[in-house]
Amino acid sequence: MLKYIWLVPALPLAGAAVNLVFGKRLGKRSGIIGPVMVGGSFVISFLALFDLLGRPAEERVYVAHLWDWFHAGALDVGADLRADALSMTMILVVTGVGFLIHVYSIGYMHGDRLYPRFFAYLNLFVFFMLTLVLAQNFVVLFIGWEGVGLCSYLLIGFWFEKPAAANASKKAFITTRVGDTFFIVGLAMIFVYFGSFDFDKVLNGHAASALSVGTLTAISLLLFGGAIGKSAQIPLHVWLPDAMEGPTPVSALIHAATMVTAGVYLVVRTHVLFTPTSLAVVMFIGLATALYAATGAVGQDDIKRLLAYSTLSQLGYMFFAAGMGAYGVAMFMLVAHAFYKALMFLAAGSVMHGMEGETDMTKMGGLKKYMPVTATLFMIGAITIAGIPPLSGFFAKDPILSLANRSGRGLAWLLADAAAFLTAFYTARLVFLTFFGEPRTERPAHESPKVMTVPMGLLAAGAAVAGVLAITPEGVLAKFLEPVTGLPGEFVGGLPEWALMAISVLLALGAIWLAWYVYASTRWRALRGRYPYVHDLLENGWYWDAAYANTIVPAGKWVAGIAAFGFDTGFIDGIVNGLGSLTKGLAAIGRRLQTGMVRTYAAVFLFGVFVVLLVLAVRS
Amino acid sequence: MKVPIAYFLTLSAVLFSIGTVGVLVRRNALVMFMSIELQLNAVNLSLVAFSRQLGNLNGQVLAFFSMVVAAAEVVVGLAIIVSIFRKRTTINVDDEDLLKW
Numbered sequence: 001m002l003k004y005i006w007l008v009p010a011l012p013l014a015g016a017a018v019n020l021v022f023g024k025r026l027g028k029r030s031g032i033i034g035p036v037m038v039g040g041s042f043v044i045s046f047l048a049l050f051d052l053l054g055r056p057a058e059e060r061v062y063v064a065h066l067w068d069w070f071h072a073g074a075l076d077v078g079a080d081l082r083a084d085a086l087s088m089t090m091i092l093v094v095t096g097v098g099f100l101i102h103v104y105s106i107g108y109m110h111g112d113r114l115y116p117r118f119f120a121y122l123n124l125f126v127f128f129m130l131t132l133v134l135a136q137n138f139v140v141l142f143i144g145w146e147g148v149g150l151c152s153y154l155l156i157g158f159w160f161e162k163p164a165a166a167n168a169s170k171k172a173f174i175t176t177r178v179g180d181t182f183f184i185v186g187l188a189m190i191f192v193y194f195g196s197f198d199f200d201k202v203l204n205g206h207a208a209s210a211l212s213v214g215t216l217t218a219i220s221l222l223l224f225g226g227a228i229g230k231s232a233q234i235p236l237h238v239w240l241p242d243a244m245e246g247p248t249p250v251s252a253l254i255h256a257a258t259m260v261t262a263g264v265y266l267v268v269r270t271h272v273l274f275t276p277t278s279l280a281v282v283m284f285i286g287l288a289t290a291l292y293a294a295t296g297a298v299g300q301d302d303i304k305r306l307l308a309y310s311t312l313s314q315l316g317y318m319f320f321a322a323g324m325g326a327y328g329v330a331m332f333m334l335v336a337h338a339f340y341k342a343l344m345f346l347a348a349g350s351v352m353h354g355m356e357g358e359t360d361m362t363k364m365g366g367l368k369k370y371m372p373v374t375a376t377l378f379m380i381g382a383i384t385i386a387g388i389p390p391l392s393g394f395f396a397k398d399p400i401l402s403l404a405n406r407s408g409r410g411l412a413w414l415l416a417d418a419a420a421f422l423t424a425f426y427t428a429r430l431v432f433l434t435f436f437g438e439p440r441t442e443r444p445a446h447e448s449p450k451v452m453t454v455p456m457g458l459l460a461a462g463a464a465v466a467g468v469l470a471i472t473p474e475g476v477l478a479k480f481l482e483p484v485t486g487l488p489g490e491f492v493g494g495l496p497e498w499a500l501m502a503i504s505v506l507l508a509l510g511a512i513w514l515a516w517y518v519y520a521s522t523r524w525r526a527l528r529g530r531y532p533y534v535h536d537l538l539e540n541g542w543y544w545d546a547a548y549a550n551t552i553v554p555a556g557k558w559v560a561g562i563a564a565f566g567f568d569t570g571f572i573d574g575i576v577n578g579l580g581s582l583t584k585g586l587a588a589i590g591r592r593l594q595t596g597m598v599r600t601y602a603a604v605f606l607f608g609v610f611v612v613l614l615v616l617a618v619r620s
Numbered sequence: 621m622k623v624p625i626a627y628f629l630t631l632s633a634v635l636f637s638i639g640t641v642g643v644l645v646r647r648n649a650l651v652m653f654m655s656i657e658l659q660l661n662a663v664n665l666s667l668v669a670f671s672r673q674l675g676n677l678n679g680q681v682l683a684f685f686s687m688v689v690a691a692a693e694v695v696v697g698l699a700i701i702v703s704i705f706r707k708r709t710t711i712n713v714d715d716e717d718l719l720k721w
Binding site: 603 | 640643644645647652713714716717718
């Protein structure tokens with residue numbers, strides 16, 4: 001099936017095309033086409049995985065050359081797809097989780113005015129995401145990279161009648177663009193120094209070792225700049241919480257499971273270019289985001305914004321792991337996170353569906369009684385992310401923490417533990433506020449239909465058992481990925497493994513108990529009344545948005561004003577208009593020659609003849 | 621007795637000058653036309669004179685050409701003058717400045 005790997009991105013593209021062109025005529029049937037196409041991609045990916053597993057570990061790379069795309073000078077770019085362990089892992093996550101979210105959308109988007117268009121955009125997103133992860137060169141990867149950004153913009157602003165949604169989509173697009181600018185510069189540097197965009201020529205390890213450390217650091221940090229924008233890490237994280245204005249399946253698919261992990265994928269894919277310096281930057285940014293976003297999540301009352309901050313924090317963990325060189329661990333976290341975060345988003349969407357669009361947790365409470373299935377599934381997701389064994393979240397987070405400890409990064413380990421504690425705390429807070437206690441509103445909540453709960457159930461099963469991929473000492477997934485990612489170094493120092501595990505579990509249990517103590521009763525109201533500024537600080541994400549609004553935004557507006565009114569209207573338009581005025585002025589003089597008097601013309605003609613004769617006479 | 625060429629050329633120059641002055645000073649398009657005809661025939665005269673002087677027929681052939689062209693020109697020119705007169709009841713060239721903006 002590896003031969004047919006091109007079908008994996010082609011099927012969603014076909015689905016998007018059909019739904020865009022014939023969507024109106026298809027009506028409700030477009031909700032079948034979308035999921036079926038992604039499901040088909042999943043089946044093909046799965047069959048291709050067995051093809052790949054049938055080969056010895058060193059030969060698990062299949063490159064499909066579809067066509068020569070373009071040649072320009074020394075630049076040869078082909079439309080090439082690469083199926084190796086890493087991209088196979090990614091396409092299975094994208095198509096698998098994507099398929100479940102597509103099915104869920106049938107129920108969630110039911111009755112929406114733009115129902116076919118939603119599935120068209122969602123299919124288009126899956127196509128670009130698959131292009132991104134299957135790319136064999138940086139140009140194809142970049143097409144996917146920008147394409148998912150476009151689809152993210154379209155889907156965040158799907159309900160564009162709401163000004164908040166329209167603004168959020170613009171914010172997401174522009175903020176990501178800042179990172180993309182670094183990414184493009186990084187790509188240009190890659191071409192200058194490697195002379196190619198092909199992964200085989202750039203990422204083979206020999207090519208990079210010929211370059212100076214400074215050059216490599218610059219290239220890798222520029223690529224990481226793109227990853228920061230796409231994966232919403234500090235300081236470009238501000239777009240993700242606002243992106244929750246989009247429909248919830250979009251938040252689950254794009255802003256939790258797949259697109260935001262593209263940055264992690266990029267770092268893992270290009271890890272041979274990362275020098276110790278740039279890895280330290282990756283680690284620092286990841287850890288800072290993990291801790292920062294965890295504190296922000298504690299202050300959110302909006303159920304989706306809380307999950308968005310949680311996503312930021314978890315992505316920070318992935319970069320933290322990648323920054324320590326543990327790419328297999330980061331990838332395992334990516335896979336597990338795709339399951340449990342998609343599950344939590346879908347469950348949150350189910351709550352919103354049952355509450356007629358309510359997202360404020362302070363108005364919920366006691367929903368366990370009304371939505372038992374959703375509540376149970378959400379709690380599975382919550383326990384998973386909190387890091388209670390044997391669910392997958394524990395196996396994702398524990399290796400990261402233990403690696404930090406054993407590699408002698410004591411302070412980083414402590415901070416990551418603090419973030420883990422906060423993770424368990426905010427998740428438990430969400431659960432207790434939403435599903436426990438007394439109902440705080442008269443609104444009748446109802447359970448969601450099967451088409452929504454079944455995909456959630458499957459995701460919950462995935463979140464629960466994904467841990468088996470990491471359960472052997474070296475990890476099934478990590479071993480599968482080893483030809484691409486290599487292994488993190490061996491460390492001997494630090495605390496023993498069982499102690500680290502015990503600390504992780506105790507932290508999680510302690511956080512859950514604390515959240516129960518505060519949020520299962522009405523104590524949180526009293527607490528908020530006594531320290532309102534703490535809550536405000538956390539809810540506004542440490543006023544990061546306000547800081548941007550008061551520094552970068554006015555500066556940007558000022559520069560844009562000069563560019564628009566000073567340079568553009570003054571200088572560029574001045575040249576164009578000036579040329580026009582000059583022509584008009586010359587014409588005003590020149591047209592006086594045209595008197596319209598025939599005899600004047602004849603006289604001038606005669607005069608000209610005399611001049612010509614005179615010249616001839618003088619010259620001869 | 622052979623007439624000297626200077627006589628012909630003098631007559632030709634006089635005719636040409638009369639024609640030139642006619643084109644420049646008269647306002648009536650028909651008279652201007654006749655003056656142009658005068659100029660053309662002055663040149664024809666000198667062509668024939670040179671031809672005879674040099675014993676070469678080229679000049680006479682060229683004179684025929686110029687007569688044919690003059691006839692064609694008169695046809696087109698008179699047609700224009702007639703249509704202008706029908707439109708505007710005048711053939712005074714100083715009033716015809718339609719192409720000027």
